[in-house]
Amino acid sequence: xxxxxxxxxxxxxxxxxxxxxxxxxxxxxxxxxxxxxxxxxxxxxxxxxxxxxxxxxxxxxxxxxxxxxxxxxxxxxxxxxxxxxxxxxxxxxxxxxxxxxxxxxxxxxxxxxxxxxxxxxxxxxxxxxxxxxxxxxxxxxxxxxxxxxxxxxxxxxxxxxxxxxxxxxxxxxxxxxxxxxxxxxxxxx
Amino acid sequence: xxxxxxxxxxxxxxxxxxxxxxxxxxxxxxxxxxxxxxxxxxxxxxxxxxxxxxxxxxxxxxxxxxxxxxxxxxxxxxxxxxxxxxxxxxxxxxxxxxxxxxxxxxxxxxxxxxxxxxxxxxxxxxxxxxxxxxxxxxxxxxxxxxxxxxxxxxxxxxxxxxxxxxxxxxxxxxxxxxxxxxxxxxxxxxxxxxxxxxxxxxxxxxxxxxxxxxxxxxxxxxxxxxxxxxxxxxx
Numbered sequence: 303x304x305x306x307x308x309x310x311x312x313x314x315x316x317x318x319x320x321x322x323x324x325x326x327x328x329x330x331x332x333x334x335x336x337x338x339x340x341x342x343x344x345x346x347x348x349x350x351x352x353x354x355x356x357x358x359x360x361x362x363x364x365x366x367x368x369x370x371x372x373x374x375x376x377x378x379x380x381x382x383x384x385x386x387x388x389x390x391x392x393x394x395x396x397x398x399x400x401x402x403x404x405x406x407x408x409x410x411x412x413x414x415x416x417x418x419x420x421x422x423x424x425x426x427x428x429x430x431x432x433x434x435x436x437x438x439x440x441x442x443x444x445x446x447x448x449x450x451x452x453x454x455x456x457x458x459x460x461x462x463x464x465x466x467x468x469x470x471x472x473x474x475x476x477x478x479x480x481x482x483x484x485x486x487x488x489x490x491x
Numbered sequence: 492x493x494x495x496x497x498x499x500x501x502x503x504x505x506x507x508x509x510x511x512x513x514x515x516x517x518x519x520x521x522x523x524x525x526x527x528x529x530x531x532x533x534x535x536x537x538x539x540x541x542x543x544x545x546x547x548x549x550x551x552x553x554x555x556x557x558x559x560x561x562x563x564x565x566x567x568x569x570x571x572x573x574x575x576x577x578x579x580x581x582x583x584x585x586x587x588x589x590x591x592x593x594x595x596x597x598x599x600x601x602x603x604x605x606x607x608x609x610x611x612x613x614x615x616x617x618x619x620x621x622x623x624x625x626x627x628x629x630x631x632x633x634x635x636x637x638x639x640x641x642x643x644x645x646x647x648x649x650x651x652x653x654x655x656x657x658x659x660x661x662x663x664x665x666x667x668x669x670x671x672x673x674x675x676x677x678x679x680x681x682x683x684x685x686x687x688x689x690x691x692x693x694x695x696x697x698x699x700x701x702x703x704x705x706x707x708x709x710x711x712x713x714x715x716x717x718x719x720x721x722x723x724x725x726x
Contacts (some may be wrong), residue, residue, distance in 0.1 A: 341512035448500060
């Protein structure tokens, strides 16, 4: 997961200015930094590798074409993520699939287990599955705000940009989403 | 404050099944961005004539390279081939005809541009245009068209092809190239900061290749063999 720290954004500023001026090399560097999180966001929305690739690529091209209207001081990463998520949602809608994020726990997340750790790891894996199922049972709005903060590693401000919300809205929506999640987990221990 | 549930969610995020992201930065083909400037009267007149085509082109070029057809043509400079899910519709009469530039005598063609052009063994006419750095030399050979320009890191030709178009990677002599046939495609090319579009019907089968410092393109060949024969006749 790309959970690039805040200071990476400050390092983006020069690249963003150059990219706005038409420097394709600078734009390529921006993509190198943030393509992973854009793709991850698209994959969580579409649940399809192929569609996520197409959505993320389209987002990269659209962002390039729209850079002329981008404020250089604004953070690039959540803006790219927002475009990728929109593209992904459009593709999902076009294919008639229902809303909701793809929250599958990787089967290879249990690797290199020692015999002693195997049992606790199995329990942890079951717990993760249960948590993923509980998140998946929430509304998509709740899922998205949780995903932005914890699965994409965005800050509160970045999540606001990526989701097209006010920062205060992200804060309150996240708080309510977590509360609903707690209730679900307590209902189904 | 981070509570236990948030920690568990972060941990879940780390083990969610998400494939590795492709390297878009390395393989994506960026279309030229239109500049925000007020055109002169002359430019505006030209722009009006091609306005519909430009709009079509802009939307088409917003379509990225799809996952299964990245044909960045083996480092072929000055040209890119981009497969798109579907070509944009071309409004009747909107497509601008390819402008070959000023007609010149065949004997002048080799040195009419900033590079030394390769000349077909039998050409009917030659043209020079200066809408791209270094100039552009074109030859009419029967119903075929040979276009030459100086290769550069920035694509001049951008070909959009649809899923029905067959793209065959090949070598012309020792040079990398690609042959497009069988389906529809559209040629977009940048000149003087604007994007022009060439109608599908004009392009026919296309051989694109790079030879030394030149990017070359043969349009309208009946077959790959015919295109290769013409390509090999260039001296």
